[in-house]
Amino acid sequence: MRDGEAVHHPDPGTRVPSPTPRPFPPAGASSIIAGMRRETVALYAGTIAAYSDMYLTQPVLPVISREFGVGPARAGLTVSFVVLGIAAASTFYGPLSDALGRRRVMAGATGLLSLATLACAFAPSFPALLGLRALQGVLVPGMTAVSVAYAGDRFRAADLPRVVAGIIAASVVGGLVGRTVSGAITAHRGWRASFVAFAVLTALAAVTLARGLSAAAAPERGGWIAAYRGMLRHLRAPRLVGAYLVGCCLFFGWIGIFTYLPYHLSGPPWHLGTGAVSAVYLVYAAGVLASPIAGRLAGRIPPPTLIAAGLVVEALGMAATLVPGLPFVVTGLVVLVLGTFTAQAIAPAFVNMTAREAKGGASALYLTFYYVGGTLGAWLPGHAWRAAGWKGVVAVCGGAVLLALAADLGLCARGEGS
Template sequence: MLPVISREFGVGPARAGLTVSAVVLAVAAASSFYGPLADALGRRRVMAGATALLALATLACAFAPSFSVLLVLRAMQGVLVPGVTAVSVAYAGDRFRNADLPAVVGGIIAASVVGGLAGRVLSGAITANAGWRAAFVAFAIVTLAAALALARGLAPATGAPVIGWASATRGMLGHLRDPRLLGAYLVGASLFFGWIGIFTYLPYHLAGAPWHLTTGQISAVYLVYAAGVVASPIAGRLAGRIPPRRLIGIGLVVEALGMLAALAGSLPLAIAGLLVLVLGTFTAQAVAPGFVNVTARTAKGGASALYLTFYYVGGTLGSAVPGLALHAAGWPGVVATCVAGVGVGFVANWLLCGRPPRGRAPV
């Protein structure tokens, strides 16, 4: 879709890419707002309302008269997305037992992978046949249907006490003083830092020597994302038998090993490394949000929102810092930077997430 937008508005690839960056930055900036809001107003109301407004913002993108307006509307989409993503895990925590929560969160993560893959495929197909504006109309219709499903299909979260905005905000900020939650937030940041870093700069590696892959061939490599659909629910179920912190550590190690394998001079081996990277990433990502929800005793919406904030801040850094490494040291520099980022998450999980609350053993 980006090349088509570039041609229509007469902007270069870098400026067209701002339509993606605007969403990511807005998600990172707005995520912490939704935690207290959901704690104060209720999870279902916030999720349904944000999704309905997201449908309107998406539809408005289809009628953007200029690139600047499109950029503003994309940022509005980013502001609204955390109304679902930052609240859904907290809602699940209210509706399901702690023992069942990891499997439920794994299912949520798997669904997000399916949605991401479907969005990439469908946006390209619709744009090729009917234009990029038609793609936004189609996604607006789907999003509106989701809003109606949330409003009608979700039961009230009976386990969530509704608290005032001020109390909810204080509760959210108080989570930063809990070393276990702070460690989990750093894990989230490191996961997305490494993920975004590798997959943002991968095309430069694959398009260059010795492989010189075409754009279509590079796009096919990204099908390794689909492994996340398998890894997420499996990791969620395993979290009921393996301590979550241990499973997060395993996922981080596997992710780093996959990155190192992506240095291979053999294309099949490098792709296998990317597959391992995906499995490791989604193993940890399927477990970490549930760990946050179970660990937070109060203001669970705020706890989940902070996780998402750190997650997207890590992704924002991951889209920029490895680029400097690419310029300085090529693909090995990108991999080294991303492995170092994942290492930060491993250390945080090891040193911080294992600190027990008073009177309890480590998780």
């Protein structure tokens, strides 16, 4: 019998509705575990692909600068246009997934993202590349803005921090793959070949999402207008607003540091090549460790406390990159990554657990603030670089992290009733 069919009783004239479909088929614990694994693998694959596509130009900005004859701040727009597209579109996908279902939105958007990524490989000019990067950004939140809400639908509250931490770890892997692999491909085949490779990766992820996720993952089907109203009501909740500000400022500092890092490392006194610069992004691997650990600690330590600890560590890592010597820079970046992903592993789950309704909209608002911060972080530190070099970049990004800490302690840490 399929879901939604009538159940026949011995009396041939009697028909009653079937029971509400359960999240997993009632075939025993082994089927439930297999279903959970299939879904988490799909979520992680889609997350890796989306974040790889976002960041694949970051380590090759000097190459793009040379090919199109643009300066560092303009080349950095290939990152900020993606982030701007994500910020603009995130509030669209949250309510859409609340109304239509999360699997359909995630798989469809990821499939279209693969086509946009492929199109970037054939961009004839810098403005065309920016336009296509913006299109990628519009499609990315179809995956990233919905994944945490999907997890909230499908997993127990006790398991949610661990699952969300896994999604954040997958985002770290995606950022790492995008930066390191694109740098390696660019060094041997050119930057256009990297877009082709990641288009294939994204298409495979779309298939995995379509086959691996459950169709019955959207409990809220109250219509488009109702979904938007539910989302906007979150802006009246101080604890949620605090989390949104944390995401905004945290990502500003993060993306500012890593966007202008290639200029710092490729200039004096190190003069590193593209391959060596992309290898430095291996520090991202520290985030794969930090995120699951933070997820496990979330059951014992209040989320705002963990977020604050992560922000403090992030700021210390930024400061360490100012110490002369490449080993100190790399060590500072590792510390920065550990702190950032401690905070980022907790904040989205905090939003999902704090929101009482329209959870897709709540997650979408977090992503909107997060990527607004990233848009500014990919642009404003470029002017700080021009004015004061790496010290200027660190000062601006460190200031943003301190603002995030103030929002966390002042708003997120407030009591439930405030």
